[in-house]
Each structure stands twice: as structure tokens, then as C-alpha cells.
Amino acid sequence: MxxxxxxxxxxxxxxxxxxxxxxxxxxxxxxxxxxxxxxxxxxxxxxxxxxxxxxxxxxxxxxxxxxxxxxxxxxxxxxxxxxxxxxxxxxxxxxxxxxxxxxxxxxxxxxxxxxxxxxxxxxxxxxxxxxxxxxxxxxxxxxxxxxxxxxxxxxxxxxxxxxxxxxxxxxxxxxxxxxxxxxxxxxxxxxxxxxxxxxxxxxxxxxxxxxxxxxxxxxxxxxxxxxxGGIDFDNAMIRHVLDGFQAKHGIDLSTDPVAMQRIKDLAERTKIDLSARTEAPFSIPFITMTSQGQPLNLDVKFDRKLLEKLTHPLVDRxxxxxxxxxxxxxxxxxxxxxxxxxxxxxxxxxxxxxxxxxxxxxxxxxxxxxxxxxxxxxxxxxxxxxxxxxxxxxxxVIPMAIGLEQAGGTMHVVFPRNAAIPNAKAIAATSSEDGQTELVVRIFQGDQAETSGNELLGEFTFSGVSPGQAGEARLEIVFDVSIEGILTMSARDLDSGRQMRTTVRVTSS
Ligand SMILES: Nc1ncnc2c1ncn2[C@@H]1O[C@H](COP(=O)(O)OP(=O)(O)OP(=O)(O)O)[C@@H](O)[C@H]1O
Ligand SMILES: [Mg+2]
Missing domain, CATH: 3.30.420.40 (ATPase, nucleotide binding domain)
Incomplete structure (x- = not known):
């Protein structure tokens, strides 16, 4: 070997x-x-x-x-x-x-x-x-x-x-x-x-x-x-246990980080146990105290059917x-x-x-x-x-569409969801104002029609547009998605043939 x-x-x-x-x-x-x-x-x-x-x-x-x-x-x-x-x-x-x-x-x-x-x-x-x-x-x-x-x-x-x-x-x-x-x-x-x-x-x-x-x-x-994921299955169990405890003792354990961590730990272990057996106890001694200083135990019985009921919506999803x-x-x-x-x-x-x-x-x-x-x-x-x-x-493939924001905040899709990668596409652009020397594009990823529902990947500023009247510049923006699903962008001024400089900024819009 x-x-x-x-x-x-x-x-x-x-x-x-x-x-x-x-x-x-x-x-x-x-x-x-x-x-x-x-x-x-x-x-x-x-x-x-x-x-x-x-x-x-x-x-x-x-x-x-x-x-x-x-x-x-x-x-x-x-x-x-x-x-x-x-x-x-x-x-x-x-x-x-x-x-x-x-x-x-x-x-x-x-x-x-x-x-x-x-x-x-x-x-x-x-x-x-x-x-x-x-x-x-x-x-x-x-x-x-x-x-x-x-x-x-x-x-x-x-x-x-x-x-x-x-x-x-x-x-x-x-x-x-x-x-x-x-x-x-x-x-x-x-x-x-x-x-x-x-x-x-x-x-x-x-x-x-x-x-x-x-x-x-x-x-x-x-x-x-x-x-x-599994954490959500645990959380469904935890919620059930907390609600039960609250109903029985009037105490909300969710505000106690140490108790919560113990419950979380046991929830995961019980969940795993219930993959192999049909019933499992859910007991933690001295989980908290009453206002009179009496120790309280957590004692619930879990069975597979209950776990399945609590997590049914997750499997549905x-x-x-x-x-x-x-x-x-x-x-x-x-x-x-x-x-x-x-x-x-x-x-x-x-x-x-x-x-x-x-x-x-x-x-x-x-x-x-x-x-x-x-x-x-x-x-x-x-x-x-x-x-x-x-x-x-x-x-x-890419899991969600990638595109740019157009006027009015809608998404112009460049690569649809499930587009094969690696992949490159060029789109034509122009200036929208007289004398404009910079072009700013905001790139989003997501499947919503409005960009506000999608994830902002970055704001790209291309500088070096030959100044002229609005609509005169002939620009080409190239979107390149690598085999890793990572986007790089470049732009060219088609008249001068010049590659334009790019800066990327992820803004907190
Ligand atoms: N026998 C079992 N029955 C039910 N759930 C189990 C069992 N064994 C492990 N799990 C759960 O599987 C999950 C861990 O799975 P895994 O190690 O595949 O996840 P991960 O690779 O860390 O997470 P991800 O892939 O989502 O980033 C945990 O929630 C754990 O409780
Ligand atoms: Mg994994």
C-alpha cells in the first residue's frame, strides 16, 4: 500500500x-x-x-x-x-x-x-x-x-x-x-x-x-x-418535557442554562435509545428547587410512538x-x-x-x-x-438561483436553481446616467422573485466605464460559478476592451 x-x-x-x-x-x-x-x-x-x-x-x-x-x-x-x-x-x-x-x-x-x-x-x-x-x-x-x-x-x-x-x-x-x-x-x-x-x-x-x-x-x-436536522428532533422532545414540567410544577426550566443543558443531553440520548428500543425513561434527579427549597426531579416516560408524534412534522418536511x-x-x-x-x-x-x-x-x-x-x-x-x-x-449544481438586482428590487436570474456548475454567463449592461464611470451591481442568491427575500452575496463596483451619455456604454458582466459553487465576477468595457476593476463589498442592507 x-x-x-x-x-x-x-x-x-x-x-x-x-x-x-x-x-x-x-x-x-x-x-x-x-x-x-x-x-x-x-x-x-x-x-x-x-x-x-x-x-x-x-x-x-x-x-x-x-x-x-x-x-x-x-x-x-x-x-x-x-x-x-x-x-x-x-x-x-x-x-x-x-x-x-x-x-x-x-x-x-x-x-x-x-x-x-x-x-x-x-x-x-x-x-x-x-x-x-x-x-x-x-x-x-x-x-x-x-x-x-x-x-x-x-x-x-x-x-x-x-x-x-x-x-x-x-x-x-x-x-x-x-x-x-x-x-x-x-x-x-x-x-x-x-x-x-x-x-x-x-x-x-x-x-x-x-x-x-x-x-x-x-x-x-x-x-x-x-x-x-437531529437538533430539531431533540428540540421537539425538549419542548414537550419543558411544557410537561411547567404544567406540573409551574416552573419554567428554559431560563436555567445548566438544567437546559442536562435536558438537552438526555433528550439526544433518549432519542438515540428509542431507535433501538420502544420505551425509555427520561429522568433527571434534582433538576431544580421549589421556592421553598425542595429539590424537584424530572421524571417522564418516553416511548417511540410519542417521539414519532412529536417529530412527525419534521419528517414531513x-x-x-x-x-x-x-x-x-x-x-x-x-x-x-x-x-x-x-x-x-x-x-x-x-x-x-x-x-x-x-x-x-x-x-x-x-x-x-x-x-x-x-x-x-x-x-x-x-x-x-x-x-x-x-x-x-x-x-x-447550484442549490439556489444566483442573479442581480434590477430596478424595483426584483431579481434578474442569471443562473437558475440547479444550474450545472462550473458555469459562466455573460450579460450585457450599460450606463444609466450621463458621465457615469462606475457600475454598481448587487448580487443575490435565492429563489424568491424579490431580492429582499434572498441572500445578498455582495455589491460589486466596476470602475473604469468610459464616460458618455446614459445608455451609451457597452459593458459586459461575466458571472463565473466554480465547481465549488463559488461566484466570481468580472466586467469589460466592450468599446475600449478594458477589463474593469472590481471591488466587492458585502453590505448590511
Ligand atoms: N441511532 C440514532 N437514532 C437517531 N438519531 C441519531 C442516532 N445516532 C445519531 N443520531 C443523531 O444524528 C445526528 C448527528 O448526525 P451526523 O453526525 O450525521 O450529523 P453532522 O454530520 O454533524 O451534521 P450535518 O451533516 O447536519 O452538518 C445527531 O442529531 C444525533 O442525535
Ligand atoms: Mg453530516
Whole structure:
């Protein structure tokens, strides 16, 4: 077996709750990178303890019940988001750390009296994964393929690349999580199949329909919700428990961060238990005290049926998205050869049962739900290496339309949803005022007709327009979306042939 050496591109699945890394060897074998004790999962958690020590992964998770305000988890839901999003508010309701607007039109989170940009937290986790991988492999890892939810916008992808830059990790390529899982499943099997990847992780839901033709992996359509994952299943349980406690004792536990953290922990464990058994107790001794100083216990019985009832709307949402992605791809259930399950939350029996009913056949067990994404990323990393003989082709799509704002605040779509990438398009533009020397365009991503409902990717200012009368300038703006789903823009003055200078500013409009 050819062993990997410096310059190796590892694969990293940077998950909402768990991260995982893998490396491919010269002969196409892939190994997960184990952490101390053999576990290959690193919890995506960053904390600072009361002595000021930074803790990442298992060390951070071990102390989170006692230090809930300074333990940052599930921050992936906030990366690359604008603070105006209702996102901040809804995340704040379910976490014990402080979430607020950042200084770069982004979201910041507080830990031990310090404000962090969300991508700085991702950088800490990447740093840890890189260290673990370097220790294991015996050389300093400097390059990686990192996966993101297919439903991530350009800004979210850029933020992940930026996180890598902060810790000197060259993120050579960003690829989509479901696409990576399909690679792990299909590479080297000489398949001709149409697969649907149903990826329900801790924080996000993605679905992609992918046609595999031997070494060509072509995504036909994708969809998802970056606010739909295991955490929401936990939250549905937590709400039920809190309401019950309030009704019985008249005490609202949601204002007590330590109690909340204990409940959250137990909710997830009980949920996981209920995938294997049909009943589970939900008991926490001394959760709080009465106003007379009497200790109170939390004692509820949970069964699988109750969990299924509480989370029914969440599973419904996933199936609705599956349906609309099939419409986008122009296929019916009968056209799908395999349904692949990815993500820990797909272990819940009802998820599998409902998919079986939906497709008329059980989902495939072809990939490991926790490992497939990192494995696919490692295989892709190997194919990009200079010394690689692995040839494969990934053809992906953008999850939401990209376009520019036109007068009146409506969206002029340049690339529709599910446009194939890489892709470039030129559009003609002109000056709207006499003597104009600059052209400003505001670029948005999203599927709403009004730009106000979409995500602002940036305001591009092109300078060097030859001054003349309104409508005289002949300009060409080129939109280029890379294989990673990241947009770059350029513009030319067609009369002078001059390339115009670009500056990009993400404003907080
Ligand atoms: N046996 C199980 N039954 C139900 N849920 C489970 C089970 N095992 C794990 N989970 C849930 O799966 C989720 C974690 O899944 P996973 O590790 O795939 O997510 P992730 O990769 O961190 O997140 P994402 O892909 O959304 O960024 C957690 O919410 C966890 O509670
Ligand atoms: Mg995942």
C-alpha cells in the first residue's frame, strides 16, 4: 500500500454535531483517521473553561453540562449568515451561549467574554482535525477537501474556505456532502444508476439526485434545509418535557442554562435509545428547587410512538423536499434505483419506514451513514493529487438561483436553481446616467422573485466605464460559478476592451 506523505489531500466532513476525516491511499483504499481511543468522530464543539483553556472536540463535550455558556456547538448553522436573518433569534432560543451580530455583516458568538466570528469557531475545529490527522499520519497535513451541505450558499462556502485560511489549511476544494456520499458509494463499482441521497444530519437536511455512470457523478437536482436536522428532533422532545414540567410544577426550566443543558443531553440520548428500543425513561434527579427549597426531579416516560408524534412534522418536511427535488430532476419514485441514507438521524426507524413507503422499496444500506461523506471527500482529494491515477468527474449544481438586482428590487436570474456548475454567463449592461464611470451591481442568491427575500452575496463596483451619455456604454458582466459553487465576477468595457476593476463589498442592507 502506498502510504500518504506530505502534500496529501485529506477529506474532512465538517459536520454540525460531528466531524470526521479520512485519507485515501495510493491504491485507492480509504481509511478514516482515528482519534485517541480509535473513535473517528470529533464532536464539532469548542469551549473555553474557567481557567481560559481552549477545548475542542471530546474535551469540550465532556464539560458542556457544567459550562453551557462557554461551550459553542452547532455553530455551522450560523456560518456565512447575515445577522439580519431571523436565524440569530431562532438559534439563540435553543443554545445557551450568546449569539449576536458580528462586525463583518456576519454572526458572532460569545465564549468566555470574547466574541468570535462563526468561521473562527469552524477554524478551531478544522485546526483540531488537522492536528489529529497530522499526528496519525506522521507528517503535517496542509491540504484538504472539505464538504458542505449542498444547500449552502456562495457566502457559506466562502466562509468555510476562510476558516481553512485562518489555520493555514489549504481547502483545495469544497464539495457537497451528498455528492461526497455518492462517491463513497459508487466509485470503482462500474455502476450505471440514479441514486437519491437523503442526508439528515445533526443540523442540516440535504437531498440530491445523482446519476452515476462509472466514474462520472452528475447531480441532476438538489434541495434541502439548513435548519432541519437531529437538533430539531431533540428540540421537539425538549419542548414537550419543558411544557410537561411547567404544567406540573409551574416552573419554567428554559431560563436555567445548566438544567437546559442536562435536558438537552438526555433528550439526544433518549432519542438515540428509542431507535433501538420502544420505551425509555427520561429522568433527571434534582433538576431544580421549589421556592421553598425542595429539590424537584424530572421524571417522564418516553416511548417511540410519542417521539414519532412529536417529530412527525419534521419528517414531513424532509419528504416534501424530496418530492420537490424529484420534480426539479424530472423523475418519479420509480426512476430512482437506490435511496441512500446518510447522517445519524436517518437511523430513526420511522424515517426509514416512511422512505420505504414513499419509494416502494427500502433504502439501501450501501454506505455508512456517519462515514460516507468523509470517505467520499478523501477519494476526491486523492483524485486531485498530482501523483494520482484516479480519474473521476463530478458535475454538480447550484442549490439556489444566483442573479442581480434590477430596478424595483426584483431579481434578474442569471443562473437558475440547479444550474450545472462550473458555469459562466455573460450579460450585457450599460450606463444609466450621463458621465457615469462606475457600475454598481448587487448580487443575490435565492429563489424568491424579490431580492429582499434572498441572500445578498455582495455589491460589486466596476470602475473604469468610459464616460458618455446614459445608455451609451457597452459593458459586459461575466458571472463565473466554480465547481465549488463559488461566484466570481468580472466586467469589460466592450468599446475600449478594458477589463474593469472590481471591488466587492458585502453590505448590511
Ligand atoms: N441511532 C440514532 N437514532 C437517531 N438519531 C441519531 C442516532 N445516532 C445519531 N443520531 C443523531 O444524528 C445526528 C448527528 O448526525 P451526523 O453526525 O450525521 O450529523 P453532522 O454530520 O454533524 O451534521 P450535518 O451533516 O447536519 O452538518 C445527531 O442529531 C444525533 O442525535
Ligand atoms: Mg453530516
Amino acid at each position: 502506498n502510504s500518504p506523505g506530505p502534500g496529501t489531500i485529506i477529506g474532512i466532513d465538517l459536520g454540525t454535531t460531528n466531524s470526521c476525516a479520512a485519507v485515501a491511499f495510493g491504491d485507492g483504499q480509504v481509511k478514516l483517521i482515528p482519534y485517541k481511543g480509535g473513535d473517528s468522530i470529533i464532536p464539532s464543539i469548542f469551549a473555553i473553561d474557567d481557567k481560559g483553556n481552549e477545548l475542542i472536540g471530546h474535551e469540550a463535550k465532556r464539560q458542556w453540562q457544567l459550562n453551557p455558556r462557554n461551550t459553542l456547538y452547532a455553530t455551522k448553522r450560523l456560518i456565512g449568515r447575515a445577522p439580519k436573518d431571523d436565524v440569530v433569534e431562532s438559534v439563540q432560543r435553543s443554545v445557551q451561549y450568546q449569539v449576536h451580530a458580528g462586525t463583518e455583516n456576519d454572526v458572532a458568538v460569545d465564549c468566555h467574554g470574547r466574541a468570535f466570528h462563526v468561521h473562527e469557531v469552524s477554524a478551531k475545529i478544522l485546526h483540531k482535525i488537522r492536528d489529529v490527522a497530522s499526528d496519525h499520519l506522521g507528517f503535517k497535513v496542509s491540504r484538504a477537501v472539505v464538504t458542505v451541505p449542498a444547500y449552502f450558499t456562495d457566502r457559506q462556502r466562502q466562509a468555510v474556505k476562510e476558516a481553512g485560511r485562518l489555520v493555514d489549511l489549504d481547502v483545495v476544494r469544497i464539495i457537497n456532502e451528498p455528492t461526497a456520499a455518492a462517491l463513497a458509494y459508487g466509485l470503482g463499482k462500474q455502476l450505471t444508476e440514479r441514486v437519491l441521497v437523503y442526508d439528515l444530519g445533526g443540523g442540516t437536511f440535504d437531498v440530491s439526485i445523482i446519476e452515476i455512470r462509472d466514474r462520472v457523478f452528475e447531480v441532476k437536482a438538489t434541495g434541502g434545509d439548513i435548519f432541519l 424532509t419528504l416534501k423536499i424530496v418530492g420537490s427535488v424529484m420534480v426539479d430532476a424530472g423523475v418519479t419514485a420509480a426512476d430512482i434505483d437506490e435511496v441512500m441514507l446518510v447522517g445519524g438521524q436517518t437511523r430513526m426507524p420511522i424515517v426509514q419506514e416512511r422512505l420505504t413507503r414513499f419509494f416502494g422499496k427500502p433504502p439501501s444500506k450501501g454506505v455508512h451513514p456517519d462515514e460516507a461523506v468523509a470517505i467520499g471527500a478523501a477519494l476526491y482529494g486523492w483524485s486531485l493529487q498530482e501523483n494520482s491515477d484516479l480519474k473521476l468527474q463530478l458535475l454538480d
